[in-house]
Amino acid sequence: xxxxxLVLAFMATSIMAEDAPVATATAxxxxxxxxPTKVKMKIKAKxxxxxxxxxxxxxxxxxxxxxxxxxxxxxxFITHITATANDRVVYxxxxxQFLSKNPLIKFKFKGExxxxxxxxxxxxxxxxxxxxxxxx
Numbered sequence: 184x185x186x187x188x189l190v191l192a193f194m195a196t197s198i199m200a201e202d203a204p205v206a207t208a209t210a211x212x213x214x215x216x217x218x219p220t221k222v223k224m225k226i227k228a229k230x231x232x233x234x235x236x237x238x239x240x241x242x243x244x245x246x247x248x249x250x251x252x253x254x255x256x257x258x259x260f261i262t263h264i265t266a267t268a269n270d271r272v273v274y275x276x277x278x279x280q281f282l283s284k285n286p287l288i289k290f291k292f293k294g295e296x297x298x299x300x301x302x303x304x305x306x307x308x309x310x311x312x313x314x315x316x317x318x319x
Contacts, residue, residue, distance in 0.1 A: 219303055219311035226316040228300045235294040235318055237266065237274075239302050240287050247280040263305040264288065268298045268318070294318055 225240035243261055251258040261282055266274035273292035294300075301315040 219313045222312040222314055224302060224314035226300065226302060226314055228316060228318040230294060230296045230318050233293055233295065234291055235268070235273075235298075235300075236289075236291050237300060238287065238289050239266070239314075240285065241302075241304060242285050243304075243306075245280070245282055245284045245286070257308075259307050261286070261304050262307055265303045266290065266292075267301045267303070268292065268294045273300075 222242075224242065226237070227239075228235055228237040241261070241264075245260045246254070246256060246258055247260060248258045258280070260280045261278050264274070264276045264278060265272060273294070274288075274290045276288075288302075296318055298318045299315055300318055301313055303311060303313040305311050
């Protein structure tokens with residue numbers, strides 16, 4: 184049985200021009216007081232004619248409020264996802280509990296081979312995690 188993966192292309196802001204302003208949501212996630220923790224996530228990023236196509240698979244159980252109540256645990260889901268390439272924001276999405284378990288994110292941006300793509304996400308509890316990979 185295939186798992187349903189939610190693609191967030193419609194939710195995110197993908198910046199195609201280097202100097203374009205970044206659009207962000209008005210609600211902000213809680214700021215973590217601890218440095219982000221590196222986690223293993225599957226990142227594929229390939230450049231072709233100056234356009235990078237990126238696919239990111241994040242492993243996360245995405246426990247909603249209802250699921251947490253039934254299991255007797257605390258709710259915990261991804262609230263914010265940001266992608267940067269050479270310290271330039273190329274993808275920014277504010278999410279909520281609607282996001283599927285182990286989400287798959289796809290996006291495109293202007294970039295070159297050899298740049299470092301860094302994906303950072305924030306959980307409901309304020310913890311931050313990141314993964315990075317060189318663009319091929």
